[in-house]
Amino acid sequence: MANLELRNIRKSFGAVEVIRGVDLTVNSGEFMVFVGPSGCGKSTLLRLIAGLENITSGELLFDGEVVNGLTPSKRGIAMVFQSYALYPHMTVYDNMAFGMQLAKGTKEQIRERVLKAAQLLQIEPYLDRLPKQLSGGQRQRVAIGRAIVRDPKVFLFDEPLSNLDAALRVATRLEIAKLHHDMAKTTMIYVTHDQVEAMTLADRICVLRDGVIEQVGTPLELYENPQSLFVAGFIGSPKMNFLNGEFADAFRATTLGVRSEHIRITSDGRWSGEVVHTENLGSDSYIYVEIGSDEPLIVRQEGTSRHPVGERISVSPVESQIHRFDRDGRPMRV
Amino acid sequence: MSVDGTVAAPAATPARPIKNELLAQRVRSARIFLVPMIVALLIVAGWPLLRSIYFSFTDASLTNLYDHEWVGFANYLNWRTLESGRTIFRGTLVDPGWWNAVWNTVRFAVISVSLEAVFGMIVALVLNAEFRGRGIVRAAILIPWAIPTIVSARMWGWMLNDQFGILNDLFLRLGLISEKIAWTANAETAMTAVLIVDIWKTTPFMALLILAGLQMIPKDIYEAADIDGVHPVKQFFRITLPLVRPALMVAIIFRILDAMRIFDLIYVLTPNSSATETMSIVSRENLIEFDNFAYGSAQSTLLFLIIAAMTILYIWLGRVRLDGGDR
Ligand SMILES: Nc1ncnc2c1ncn2[C@@H]1O[C@H](COP(=O)(O)OP(=O)(O)OP(=O)(O)O)[C@@H](O)[C@H]1O
Ligand SMILES: [Mg+2]
Numbered sequence: 001m002a003n004l005e006l007r008n009i010r011k012s013f014g015a016v017e018v019i020r021g022v023d024l025t026v027n028s029g030e031f032m033v034f035v036g037p038s039g040c041g042k043s044t045l046l047r048l049i050a051g052l053e054n055i056t057s058g059e060l061l062f063d064g065e066v067v068n069g070l071t072p073s074k075r076g077i078a079m080v081f082q083s084y085a086l087y088p089h090m091t092v093y094d095n096m097a098f099g100m101q102l103a104k105g106t107k108e109q110i111r112e113r114v115l116k117a118a119q120l121l122q123i124e125p126y127l128d129r130l131p132k133q134l135s136g137g138q139r140q141r142v143a144i145g146r147a148i149v150r151d152p153k154v155f156l157f158d159e160p161l162s163n164l165d166a167a168l169r170v171a172t173r174l175e176i177a178k179l180h181h182d183m184a185k186t187t188m189i190y191v192t193h194d195q196v197e198a199m200t201l202a203d204r205i206c207v208l209r210d211g212v213i214e215q216v217g218t219p220l221e222l223y224e225n226p227q228s229l230f231v232a233g234f235i236g237s238p239k240m241n242f243l244n245g246e247f248a249d250a251f252r253a254t255t256l257g258v259r260s261e262h263i264r265i266t267s268d269g270r271w272s273g274e275v276v277h278t279e280n281l282g283s284d285s286y287i288y289v290e291i292g293s294d295e296p297l298i299v300r301q302e303g304t305s306r307h308p309v310g311e312r313i314s315v316s317p318v319e320s321q322i323h324r325f326d327r328d329g330r331p332m333r334v
Numbered sequence: 335m336s337v338d339g340t341v342a343a344p345a346a347t348p349a350r351p352i353k354n355e356l357l358a359q360r361v362r363s364a365r366i367f368l369v370p371m372i373v374a375l376l377i378v379a380g381w382p383l384l385r386s387i388y389f390s391f392t393d394a395s396l397t398n399l400y401d402h403e404w405v406g407f408a409n410y411l412n413w414r415t416l417e418s419g420r421t422i423f424r425g426t427l428v429d430p431g432w433w434n435a436v437w438n439t440v441r442f443a444v445i446s447v448s449l450e451a452v453f454g455m456i457v458a459l460v461l462n463a464e465f466r467g468r469g470i471v472r473a474a475i476l477i478p479w480a481i482p483t484i485v486s487a488r489m490w491g492w493m494l495n496d497q498f499g500i501l502n503d504l505f506l507r508l509g510l511i512s513e514k515i516a517w518t519a520n521a522e523t524a525m526t527a528v529l530i531v532d533i534w535k536t537t538p539f540m541a542l543l544i545l546a547g548l549q550m551i552p553k554d555i556y557e558a559a560d561i562d563g564v565h566p567v568k569q570f571f572r573i574t575l576p577l578v579r580p581a582l583m584v585a586i587i588f589r590i591l592d593a594m595r596i597f598d599l600i601y602v603l604t605p606n607s608s609a610t611e612t613m614s615i616v617s618r619e620n621l622i623e624f625d626n627f628a629y630g631s632a633q634s635t636l637l638f639l640i641i642a643a644m645t646i647l648y649i650w651l652g653r654v655r656l657d658g659g660d661r
Contacts, residue, residue, distance in 0.1 A: 050561065051560075052557050052560065052561075071560070071563075072557075072560045072561045072563075073560065073561060073562065073563025074563075077561065078561065079557075079558070079561050081554050081557070081558065083552065083554050085552070085554035085555050085557065085558040086555070086558075087555055087558070087559075087573060088555070088577065089573075089576045089577055098559075098562060098564070098572075099561075099562030099563060099564070146558075146562075150561075150562070
C-alpha cells in the first residue's frame with residue numbers, strides 16, 4: 001500500500017532526454033496504466049520508478065518520502081518483465097523463493113508464501129520444473145508469482161502479455177484483473193501499448209508521448225473527453241475518424257473527430273461515398289467509406305454488413321458525439 | 335573410428351521407409367563432408383601416432399631407426415632376477431625421471447589452469463561491464479595470446495634474467511627481495527617462472543571463452559535479482575557462476591588438455607631444469623638427445639594415453655550432465 005508521487009521527473013541517456021518532466025500522482029491501491037506509442041518512454045518511466053535507472057532530475061516519492069537514492073529492493077516494489085526474466089537454472093519454486101531466502105524468513109514461512117502464490121496462479125503442478133520446461137503463459141504466471149511472493153507495496157508490469165498469443169493474452173489479462181481485485185491494497189503500474197489492455201484493466205490511464213504526459217484520466221474520461229488529437233487518436237479501436245478541410249469547417253473546427261460507432265447510415269446523410277472495404281467481425285462490422293477525406297471514413301455497424309463494396313451510401317455523424325479540435329489539436333468547447 | 339561410429343548410428347536405427355531415405359541421404363552427405371578432415375587427420379596425426387606406438391614396442395634408436403627388434407613391453411616395464419635373488423625393474427614405469435616429469439606436468443596443469451580460470455573470470459567480468467573503449471580493451475587483452483610462444487618465452491626470459499632482468503630490478507627497488515634471483519635457473523623458482531609466463535599468456539584465451547559464456551546470460555535476470563535484493567556477490571555465486579559453468583568447463587578442459595602437453599614454453603624458458611621437466615620434454619629428450627628412440631616413444635605413448643583417458647572421461651561426464659538437463 002503506497003501512493004506514488006512523481007515531481008518533474010526527467011531522464012537523459014547521454015545527450016538525449018527521454019523523459020521530459022513528468023508530474024504524476026498514483027493513488028494507493030490504484031491500477032495505473034501507462035500507454036503510448038513505441039519509444040515514448042513508458043518502460044523508462046517504469047524503470048525509474050523501480051530504481052533500475054537513475055533519475056536525472058526531479059523527485060520520486062513513495063508515501064511522501066523521497067526514494068530517489070534507494071535501491072530497487074528497498075523500495076518495496078516487485079516487477080514483472082516482458083521477457084519474464086526468470087532464473088533459468090532454478091526450479092519454479094526456487095525462482096519464487098529466491099528473493100525471500102535472502103530476506104529474513106524461516107523455511108516454513110517461505111514455503112507457505114510460495115505455495116499460496118502458486119495456488120493463486122494455478123502453477124502448483126509445475127513447482128519442480130525449470131522455466132524452459134514451461135509454456136510462455138506458464139512462465140509469465142511464474143514471473144507474476146515471484147512478484148506476489150515479495151508482497152510488494154507497488155507492483156510494476158512492463159508489457160507482461162506482449163509475448164503471449166491472443167487467446168492467452170485475454171486469459172492472463174483476466175487473471176491480472178483478478179489479482180488487482182485480490183490485492184486491493186497494492187498499487188499497480190502497468191505498461192502496455194495495447195489500448196484494449198489499458199481500457200480493460202486501468203483505474204486510470206496515463207497517456208505518454210515523447211517523454212511527456214499527454215493526458216491522465218479514467219478510461220471513460222479519455223474515451224469521451226480526449227484532451228488532444230493525439231489521445232483521441234490513440235484511445236479507441238478502430239481509430240477515431242479525423243476529418244479536415246471543409247468537413248471540419250462545417251463544424252467551425254480545424255479537425256473534426258468522430259468515432260466509428262457514432263456514425264449512422266441514413267438515406268440523406270451529411271456525407272456520402274462509395275464503400276471501399278468492409279470488415280466483418282461477426283458481432284459487428286466496419287465499413288470503410290470513401291467520402292473524399294484524407295483517409296476512408298470508418299463506420300461501425302452492428303451485426304454483419306449489408307453494404308457490399310462498391311455501393312454508394314450516405315452517412316451522418318451523431319451530432320452530440322462529435323469531437324472538435326482547434327489548430328493546436330486541443331478540444332474546443334461548444 | 336569414433337567419427338564413423340557416430341555417423342553410422344542413426345542409420346542403423348530402423349525407421350519408416352520415407353524417413354529412412356531422408357536419413358540415408360543425410361548420412362551420406364555427412365560422410366562426404368567428413369572425408370577431407372578424416373583423411374587429413376589420418377595423415378598428420380594418425381600415422382605418426384601409430385608409428386610412435388609401434389616404436390615403443392621395439393628397441394629402435396635414432397641412429398638406427400629401421401634396424402630394430404620387437405621387444406614387447408620392455409620399454410614400459412621389464413624385470414630381471416639376479417642370481418642373488420634380487421629382482422631389478424627397468425622401464426619408463428619405474429623411471430624416477432619419468433615420474434618427476436609426470437608430477438611436474440600435473441602440478442603445472444593444476445596450478446596454471448586454476449589460476450587462469452580465476453583470473454580469466456575476473457577479466458571476463460570486467461570486459462562484460464559496459465564502459466567506454468571496451469572494444470579496444472578487448473582487443474588489447476588478446477595480445478599476450480597472439481604473441482608466438484617462442485617470442486614471449488624469450489621476452490620473459492630477459493625480463494626474468496638474474497643480471498639484467500627488469501623483474502629483479504623492480505623487486506629489489508621495492509624491497510621485496512634482498513638479492514637478485516636467477517628465476518629460470520634456480521630449481522626453486524623455475525616452476526614459478528614458467529607458471530607466471532603461462533598464466534600471462536593464456537589468461538586472455540580463458541577470459542574470452544568465459545566472456546562468450548557471460549554474454550549469453552540475459553541482462554534482465556540481474557535486474558530481477560536487484561529487485562529481489564540479491565547482493566552482487568551472491569548474484570555472482572548464485573546466478574552468474576551456475577549459468578556460465580558450461581562455458582567455463584569447456585575452457586578449463588581445453589586448457590588442461592593443452593597444459594598436459596606443455597612443451598615450447600619450458601623448452602625455451604628453462605631448458606634442462608629437472609624442476610620444470612614435463613612429460614613432453616622428457617620424451618623428446620629420450621627421443622632425440624639420448625638416442626633412446628623407443629624409450630621416448632613409450633613415454634609419448636603414455637602421454638597420449640593419459641590425455642586420451644582424460645578426454646574420454648570429459649566426454650562421458652559431459653554426456654551425464656547433458657542428460658541431467660542442465661541447460
Ligand atoms: N539504455 C538506454 N540508452 C539510450 N537510450 C535509451 C536507453 N533505454 C531507452 N532508450 C531510449 O529511450 C526511448 C524510450 O525508450 P523506452 O524503452 O522507455 O520506450 P517504450 O515506450 O517502452 O517503448 P516500447 O513500447 O517499444 O517498449 C527510446 O527512444 C529509446 O531509444
Ligand atoms: Mg518498453
